[in-house]
Amino acid sequence: MSAHPTLLEADALAVQIGERWICCDLSMRIAAGERLVLLGPNGAGKTTLLHTLAGLREAQRGSVRLLGRALADWPARELACERGVLPQRQPDWFSATVMETALVGRHPHLGRWAWEGPEDMRIATESLTRMGLEKMPERNILALSGGERQRLAIASLLAQQPALYLLDEPLSHLDLHYQMVVLDHFTRLARAGAGVVAVLHDLNLAARFADHVVLLDGHGHMVSGTADTVLRADVLSAAFGHPIRRHVIDGQVAFLLD
Known part of the structure; x- marks a missing residue:
């Protein structure tokens, strides 16, 4: 349990697009200073889940709270002062x-x-x-x-x-240098007390950045937990439908495709 105040919390969250469930019964907490990464194959619903956590769409079941207050209870301007959203397209x-x-x-x-x-x-x-x-x-x-x-x-x-940053593919269109600039800067913000939720695609960058991970497989199944418990070869291979190997090189986790 983190000693820092909770910024974002979801309880028994269920999100659906049409007839397809994105996730069911997601419960999680992001405290000040923590970084959560949303992972999964294309079309798994990462953006939809991020928008739900941001209050931009309603969940089918469950609740989302920012600083202990339901998102629907926040006036728009006050909400914008506490949570910021980076959309996927500009x-x-x-x-x-x-x-x-x-x-x-x-x-x-x-x-x-x-x-x-x-x-x-x-x-x-x-x-x-x-x-x-x-x-x-x-x-x-x-x-x-x-x-x-x-x-x-x-x-x-x-x-x-x-206080809380929600980032939808923040590394899109960026070269390697600026990918690292962006991730390093949001890490510094987290260390200063911000919370960060980011949709990422690169497993190696996710391993470098994440404290917690929500992994969607696109079929309604989900794995949520610390980076160490979710970023495992067997779990990732099942979600992405391809064999993945996990290595530790100079103390840094790296993933390779078989």
Whole structure:
């Protein structure tokens, strides 16, 4: 049992898409300082589960609470101050600069008619710097590469400064360097007291990052627990339908396909 306060908790959660169950009877807790990874094959329902944990869709059964309070009981603006969501895709309907987009993350902290002040600019600038975008604040977002746009979305989320981060494929479009930059930064945020829930695809990066794992197999079955108990060769092989071997190299867990 963690000594840190519980940020996110799900009790007897059951999630369904159409006639297909994503998971049944999921109960879990994420405390401040902990990192949870959602794993599973394509189409297993990782995004759907993440959206349910974020309060963006209703569960068929069970409950989700943030800081001990049901998600449905949170006013939208208060909820946005405590939990931030990184969507899988970043649709850009309008032209805007990199800085303007980063500042969107500050909106939950502003009054109804307030404008961004020096402190908001400082936080947004720091967030851009974290993601290596500090030299392009005036760049039009429509001129960004896929990787740059993904890093900007993460920077905007960092500017939001929530207690809980829910990340849907945060490493999408990123090269190896920035994959590690992103994972290392969210690890630092967790060590500073944030909670992180992330959908990942790479088993080796998940092993490097996760404290806890929820593994979906796409057929309604689920395994949930600490990284050590879930990230086992037999469990992963069954979920992904392919033989997987687990090795420990220089103290780091690595997975190879047979």
